[in-house]
Amino acid sequence: MEPFKFIRAQDNNNAIAAAAVADAKFIAGGTNIIDLMKLNIEKPHQVVDINALKLDKIETLSNGTIRIGALVKNSDLAYHPNISKNYPVLSEALLSGASAQLRNMASVGGNLLQRTRCPYFYDTSYPCNKREPGSGCSAINGYNRNNAVLGTSDKCIATHPSDMCVAMAALGAIIHVQGAKGMRSIPFADFHLLPGKTPSIETTLKHGELITAVDIPVMSFAVKSHYLKVRDRASYEFALASAAVVLDVQGGRIQHARVALGGVGTKPWRSTVAEKVLTGALNNEQTYRTAAEAALSAAKPYTHNAFKIELAKRTLVRALTTVGGMS
Amino acid sequence: MDDLQNQDEKSSGRGSTRREFLTQITVAGAGLSFAPLIVNTETKVPGSQLSVIQPVNVTMVVNGTKQTLTVDSRVTLLDALRDKLMMPGTKKGCDHGQCGACTVLVNGRRINSCLTFAAMCEGDEITTIEGLAHGDGLHPMQAAFVKHDAFQCGYCTPGQICSAVGLVKEGHAKTDTEIRELMSGNICRCGAYQNILEAIKEVQAVKLI
Numbered sequence: 001m002e003p004f005k006f007i008r009a010q011d012n013n014n015a016i017a018a019a020a021v022a023d024a025k026f027i028a029g030g031t032n033i034i035d036l037m038k039l040n041i042e043k044p045h046q047v048v049d050i051n052a053l054k055l056d057k058i059e060t061l062s063n064g065t066i067r068i069g070a071l072v073k074n075s076d077l078a079y080h081p082n083i084s085k086n087y088p089v090l091s092e093a094l095l096s097g098a099s100a101q102l103r104n105m106a107s108v109g110g111n112l113l114q115r116t117r118c119p120y121f122y123d124t125s126y127p128c129n130k131r132e133p134g135s136g137c138s139a140i141n142g143y144n145r146n147n148a149v150l151g152t153s154d155k156c157i158a159t160h161p162s163d164m165c166v167a168m169a170a171l172g173a174i175i176h177v178q179g180a181k182g183m184r185s186i187p188f189a190d191f192h193l194l195p196g197k198t199p200s201i202e203t204t205l206k207h208g209e210l211i212t213a214v215d216i217p218v219m220s221f222a223v224k225s226h227y228l229k230v231r232d233r234a235s236y237e238f239a240l241a242s243a244a245v246v247l248d249v250q251g252g253r254i255q256h257a258r259v260a261l262g263g264v265g266t267k268p269w270r271s272t273v274a275e276k277v278l279t280g281a282l283n284n285e286q287t288y289r290t291a292a293e294a295a296l297s298a299a300k301p302y303t304h305n306a307f308k309i310e311l312a313k314r315t316l317v318r319a320l321t322t323v324g325g326m327s
Numbered sequence: 328m329d330d331l332q333n334q335d336e337k338s339s340g341r342g343s344t345r346r347e348f349l350t351q352i353t354v355a356g357a358g359l360s361f362a363p364l365i366v367n368t369e370t371k372v373p374g375s376q377l378s379v380i381q382p383v384n385v386t387m388v389v390n391g392t393k394q395t396l397t398v399d400s401r402v403t404l405l406d407a408l409r410d411k412l413m414m415p416g417t418k419k420g421c422d423h424g425q426c427g428a429c430t431v432l433v434n435g436r437r438i439n440s441c442l443t444f445a446a447m448c449e450g451d452e453i454t455t456i457e458g459l460a461h462g463d464g465l466h467p468m469q470a471a472f473v474k475h476d477a478f479q480c481g482y483c484t485p486g487q488i489c490s491a492v493g494l495v496k497e498g499h500a501k502t503d504t505e506i507r508e509l510m511s512g513n514i515c516r517c518g519a520y521q522n523i524l525e526a527i528k529e530v531q532a533v534k535l536i
Contacts, residue, residue: 008449
């Protein structure tokens, strides 16, 4: 690990000022960045500890929006009564990720910034455009069973690893950030970037900007929602395919639908095409299957991951069946 | 065989424990190749170079005792516990948050000490396996692990026990399936899972903690 200066920030402004220098990184839970620093994939020369900042509350605003502080631990968010009762999709997504220990450490803000687990990103002996821009992608013609089928480019096919983000994409969360030039809010769909020609640039967050909170807007029908994750082992594993589903069914028809996929996309994959199929349609299996076909219609398989396309469709159909059958 | 026995007798004759021996060879190796990352402000490790590139002061309460340390910023809580505070009960397995052997309780919550910098623990209360027992009296979870034979080689056991204590305090695991799911961050290569489950269930059932 490269040596680095460690700074304990006392407040937001203090933290943002300390992180303004090049090669500076914030640290909250540390579960991802410390792992990457040990492997010399992340090499910050200044680490700003933000754990003393007052960003660890979950509040309900007067309009019903839930405001989640960036430092709220994944486990605290998952077990918060308002989340587990009214937004089960988010609670289930969080609890399907990592282990109990890691969820006690990992922050909401850090989860938004998780890096991919593509094996070639982790193995510094291989070229990787995300790790070393311009060096090439080893996964496209390598062992790519776990890689993405949606949103890929000829520079990168790495999946986004987060479960929490898939649920937040479905719920239309808003991310609040603070920088030297003030505060701004970013709709969830605009936060993560497709790899395109610059896979090393993963979000629209600017250097030195601090994530302060994530808002979950009011969605009364989200009480009927579900996150289904399919993986190689029953627990403590990243998704091969996952689906976050929210349905509002009235009189046998789907009035509103939110759908997002994980494990198959280069970013948390909100599927507006599937939502269009579902909205106004009869609440039945044929509709679910049509929606799943639409969700994966743009999928592009690579040598070892074609199975993910059918797996993702079936995952989505099963999640829709579960939520569509809720009374 | 005779030679080996003689070696053992010679070692024990010097009063050198396995851990002291390992420490000695580690320090000797470190002196040749790289500087150790940890410096003790009060007592220095004999024979080491003790260069700390980016020192950080941190005060934490470990098993009820206040500890003020100066560590290189790169030192994890795990390495600080084992190599600085000489508490080797917390184990280093994968060192990447994948096995759970390094699990300790920070402010009552179970975490992976290998993915936490010691510098991040300012003001925190740390409980390790060494801090669970009261004198010679085992913690109920330790006693249950012994009773149910919940280990074989024992390497993952300190992490399993700390994790199990955290799990019971969290109160979210009601069924066998839930206990297994919420203990999935602790890997046991000997496969003592069934007996670990029984130990945890017993402690939960009688509300011992």
